[in-house]
Amino acid sequence: MAQGFRSTRRGITARFEDAEKELLQKLFADVAQALAPEQPASEDSLERMLGVSGDATVPDDSALRRLLPDGSLDPERAAEFRRYTERGLRETKRGVLKQAALALEAEPVRLDPEQAQAFGQALNDVRLVLADRLGIRSEADAERVGRYDDWSAIEDVETYMSLLYNFVSWLQETLMEALLHDLPRG
Amino acid sequence: MHCTVPAAARPAATATPETSTRPTGATSAAAATETPWNVVVWDDPVNLMSYVTYVFRSYFGYPEEKARSLMLEVHHHGRSVVASGSLEEAETHTAAMHGFGLWATFEQAGGH
Numbered sequence: 001m002a003q004g005f006r007s008t009r010r011g012i013t014a015r016f017e018d019a020e021k022e023l024l025q026k027l028f029a030d031v032a033q034a035l036a037p038e039q040p041a042s043e044d045s046l047e048r049m050l051g052v053s054g055d056a057t058v059p060d061d062s063a064l065r066r067l068l069p070d071g072s073l074d075p076e077r078a079a080e081f082r083r084y085t086e087r088g089l090r091e092t093k094r095g096v097l098k099q100a101a102l103a104l105e106a107e108p109v110r111l112d113p114e115q116a117q118a119f120g121q122a123l124n125d126v127r128l129v130l131a132d133r134l135g136i137r138s139e140a141d142a143e144r145v146g147r148y149d150d151w152s153a154i155e156d157v158e159t160y161m162s163l164l165y166n167f168v169s170w171l172q173e174t175l176m177e178a179l180l181h182d183l184p185r186g
Numbered sequence: 187m188h189c190t191v192p193a194a195a196r197p198a199a200t201a202t203p204e205t206s207t208r209p210t211g212a213t214s215a216a217a218a219t220e221t222p223w224n225v226v227v228w229d230d231p232v233n234l235m236s237y238v239t240y241v242f243r244s245y246f247g248y249p250e251e252k253a254r255s256l257m258l259e260v261h262h263h264g265r266s267v268v269a270s271g272s273l274e275e276a277e278t279h280t281a282a283m284h285g286f287g288l289w290a291t292f293e294q295a296g297g298h
Contacts, residue, residue: 071277073291081280
């Protein structure tokens with residue numbers, strides 16, 4: 001079983017079992033795949049250069065809507081913001097997820113602060129997607145899912161996803177404790 | 187620009203007498219360009235308190251106490267204004283928060 005992230009003199013480190021690494025890499029890859037742009041890059045060379053998508057629309061999938069949310073409660077401003085930022089946001093998130101998957105190739109995993117931040121962002125995006133699939137909309141829902149902790153009692157897809165969610169949450173918590181520990185006091 | 191932000195969603199602190207009694211015409215147009223834009227972070231049941239605190243500390247460079255109190259405001263009140271500035275700055279911060287997986291929106295202080 002993974003021991004979680006710790007702050008050490010040689011960076012933020014963690015140990016994992018191979019199966020855990022494969023699982024995390026699969027999750028990172030799945031989310032990156034979901035974030036792939038739906039339309040090919042614009043044919044307008046200026047739009048392409050600026051990373052603007054003239055036709056960016058609110059995603060149909062609820063998990064994607066959470067990863068790529070509206071930037072304004074004003075629909076007009078939200079649409080304009082999406083045209084100018086969504087493609088870049090998709091690419092940034094995909095880059096971060098790939099970086100996190102790559103960091104898992106080493107054993108033990110050892111992260112500098114920048115890699116650790118990327119790993120935390122990747123874990124968070126995975127949690128947002130799993131939470132959407134598990135229907136976590138309130139604190140009560142989160143508590144319901146949080147009760148699953150027995151890997152020998154997987155009954156169905158929901159219990160399995162709940163266990164995954166709790167594992168990724170626990171891992172992110174250990175990473176955040178290590179990152180916050182390393183920030184200058186102030 | 188037309189603004190559809192519901193009154194209930196506006197921060198109470200911006201509903202000052204100063205904004206509501208501002209004269210119309212040239213003066214209010216000039217004042218509007220100076221009115222800052224707020225970046226609002228919204229609560230959700232997924233993001234860890236430690237993660238939200240970390241984002242406020244590392245991205246905005248806020249001290250531990252300020253980052254923690256903003257995080258708690260999001261958690262207890264459902265939303266918090268975490269930064270203010272020009273429209274461009276507010277849009278940049280909003281996009282950065284989305285990069286971290288926090289749901290943020292930008293809005294003009296005072297809801298105009």
